[in-house]
Amino acid sequence: MLTLSELQRDFRLAMLADDDRIASLVAGDGLEPAARLALYRHHVLDTLTDALKSTFPVVCRLVDERFFRYVADRYIRECPPDGPCLFEFGSSFPRFIGELSPARELVYLADVALLEWALNRARHAEDAAPIDPGALRAVPPESVPSIVFQLEPSLTLLRSPWPIDRLWRANQPDGEGTVDLDAGGAWLEVRRAGDDVGFRALDPATHAFRAAIAGSEPLGDAADAALGVDPRFDLAAALHALLDDGVVIGLSVNGLPKKES
Amino acid sequence: MISRREATGGTHSAGRGTLGAGIGVREPHVAEILAGRPAVGWLEAHPENYMGGGPPVRRLEELRRDYPIALHGVGLSLGTAAPLDRRHLGRLAALVKSIEPAIVSEHLSWSIAGGAYLNHLLPLPYTDEALAVVADHVDEVQQTLGRRIALENPSSYLRFRHSTIDEAAFLTEIARRTGCAILCDVNNVFVSSRNLGFDPSAYLDALPASHVTEIHLAGHSVNDADGAPILIDDHGSRVADEVWQLYRHALELFGPVPTIVEWDTNLPTLDVLLDEAACARRLLDAAAGAPADAHAV
Numbered sequence: 001m002l003t004l005s006e007l008q009r010d011f012r013l014a015m016l017a018d019d020d021r022i023a024s025l026v027a028g029d030g031l032e033p034a035a036r037l038a039l040y041r042h043h044v045l046d047t048l049t050d051a052l053k054s055t056f057p058v059v060c061r062l063v064d065e066r067f068f069r070y071v072a073d074r075y076i077r078e079c080p081p082d083g084p085c086l087f088e089f090g091s092s093f094p095r096f097i098g099e100l101s102p103a104r105e106l107v108y109l110a111d112v113a114l115l116e117w118a119l120n121r122a123r124h125a126e127d128a129a130p131i132d133p134g135a136l137r138a139v140p141p142e143s144v145p146s147i148v149f150q151l152e153p154s155l156t157l158l159r160s161p162w163p164i165d166r167l168w169r170a171n172q173p174d175g176e177g178t179v180d181l182d183a184g185g186a187w188l189e190v191r192r193a194g195d196d197v198g199f200r201a202l203d204p205a206t207h208a209f210r211a212a213i214a215g216s217e218p219l220g221d222a223a224d225a226a227l228g229v230d231p232r233f234d235l236a237a238a239l240h241a242l243l244d245d246g247v248v249i250g251l252s253v254n255g256l257p258k259k260e261s
Numbered sequence: 262m263i264s265r266r267e268a269t270g271g272t273h274s275a276g277r278g279t280l281g282a283g284i285g286v287r288e289p290h291v292a293e294i295l296a297g298r299p300a301v302g303w304l305e306a307h308p309e310n311y312m313g314g315g316p317p318v319r320r321l322e323e324l325r326r327d328y329p330i331a332l333h334g335v336g337l338s339l340g341t342a343a344p345l346d347r348r349h350l351g352r353l354a355a356l357v358k359s360i361e362p363a364i365v366s367e368h369l370s371w372s373i374a375g376g377a378y379l380n381h382l383l384p385l386p387y388t389d390e391a392l393a394v395v396a397d398h399v400d401e402v403q404q405t406l407g408r409r410i411a412l413e414n415p416s417s418y419l420r421f422r423h424s425t426i427d428e429a430a431f432l433t434e435i436a437r438r439t440g441c442a443i444l445c446d447v448n449n450v451f452v453s454s455r456n457l458g459f460d461p462s463a464y465l466d467a468l469p470a471s472h473v474t475e476i477h478l479a480g481h482s483v484n485d486a487d488g489a490p491i492l493i494d495d496h497g498s499r500v501a502d503e504v505w506q507l508y509r510h511a512l513e514l515f516g517p518v519p520t521i522v523e524w525d526t527n528l529p530t531l532d533v534l535l536d537e538a539a540c541a542r543r544l545l546d547a548a549a550g551a552p553a554d555a556h557a558v
Binding site: 001003004005007008009011012015016025026027029030031032033035036037038039040043044047048051080081082083084085086087088123124125126127153154192195 | 309312313380394418
């Protein structure tokens with residue numbers, strides 16, 4: 001007789017791997033054990049597919065529902081959720097769908113999926129209060145380049161060589177029109193402000209600046225990253241905008257300021 | 262082990278009979294409930310939908326200002342042989358602390374194997390081993406939350422050959438060992454009775470009435486599986502007539518215990534759902550008024 005742990009291991013195989021070895025433990029009672037297991041399997045796969053569809057509606061529209069369900073089925077079997085909060089399920093789906101050979105010619109698909117994942121994250125992120133911009137004045141001038149900002153948890157900086165913002169908009173329920181794939185890339189900031197989740201385009205230098213800050217790089221390095229993209233980057237203005245947008249929720253000074261000797 | 266403290270705790274320490282009839286609250290109805298504040302006894306929410314932050318949590322807190330809330334978990338996987346997911350239990354404890362629900366409930370089932378969450382309330386073999394696992398996990402949850410939980414009977418599409426205990430006796434023994442309450446889902450009893458071939462009234466008769474602190478009602482569908490009819494607990498329609506009949510029997514046995522109507526698929530307009538709750542309410546009122554009512558506290 002199987003232990004409970006072994007039974008659950010084998011039941012999982014029936015749900016995710018079409019392996020019905022557990023059927024020998026299931027009573028028939030007028031219906032084949034395999035048919036009984038299939039009822040459970042359909043529910044597992046259907047509801048998890050629906051969860052992915054609700055997180056990635058634009059991807060579903062781009063590839064059509066039938067193909068989406070096929071990809072979702074493979075994904076669920078290979079990368080099942082690791083916890084019961086389904087709004088957290090699907091973080092690796094963008095990469096998975098991008099690497100799947102039938103979808104590879106839709107070169108922008110993985111990036112659109114990343115945008116949808118960022119929107120989903122923003123929707124469920126913790127609320128966080130922005131710092132008072134005056135907090136910056138308390139930092140001694142020589143330490144300013146070493147400031148590390150903490151940004152609010154709903155924020156994601158995303159860039160793509162494809163116009164994923166236009167693709168996303170054109171594939172909303174009320175969206176229309178076609179998107180020129182040669183229209184250029186997208187430098188996006190995704191966040192939630194109040195209850196409103198959305199994204200906006202940034203210029204490439206500002207995007208590089210904020211992405212570096214979001215990656216916990218000190219202010220000096222973030223400025224260098226932005227200047228590397230555009231030598232006309234205005235650090236003072238970018239810093240003001242960052243604080244005015246209310247996305248900074250904390251700051252610390254990274255290490256000791258360098259002393260001139 | 263939490264002793265057999267009566268009922269529910271929390272700010273709404275509503276005992277049996279005072280919450281009346283309520284509905285499972287689903288996202289598409291939240292705005293309408295907040296705007297109209299319909300007269301309904303209480304609301305039940307799945308905690309797993311409120312374990313992040315932001316708008317969903319704020320709206321649950323708003324609902325909580327006007328209604329008693331039950332937190333009805335689907336994710337603890339009390340029947341998994343492996344240890345409980347402590348992170349999930351911690352998140353539940355935090356939500357319980359902030360929402361102060363009238364009732365916290367979970368299922369007699371399992372959903373997690375090898376770290377994978379299978380998003381279904383999967384069946385247990387009713388054995389001594391499973392009994393020990395579930396009782397330990399219920400103990401751990403009650404210790405962590407510092408309160409009693411209610412355990413719900415699942416809907417079943419199969420049974421294991423090596424089960425040695427029937428489900429009602431299994432639930433009864435868990436309640437006896439842990440002091441937990443029982444959430445009797447009358448629709449689940451009906452669905453399982455048809456799918457597995459047992460008498461649903463006898464099942465209700467076998468439950469310890471004093472432990473039943475909540476009842477669930479929902480719709481099911483009748484499907485065809487290889488030529489045999491199989492009932493699917495899809496929460497996608499009105500409560501079936503046979504289930505209302507069984508509910509009347511449950512009220513005779515358990516008294517006018519707080520009742521929730523659940524509806525999850527093919528979600529109707531809010532007034533249809535409220536109408537179902539009003540039907541339950543009328544039966545509850547009748548049960549409360551009946552002279553034979555020796556159960557209400």
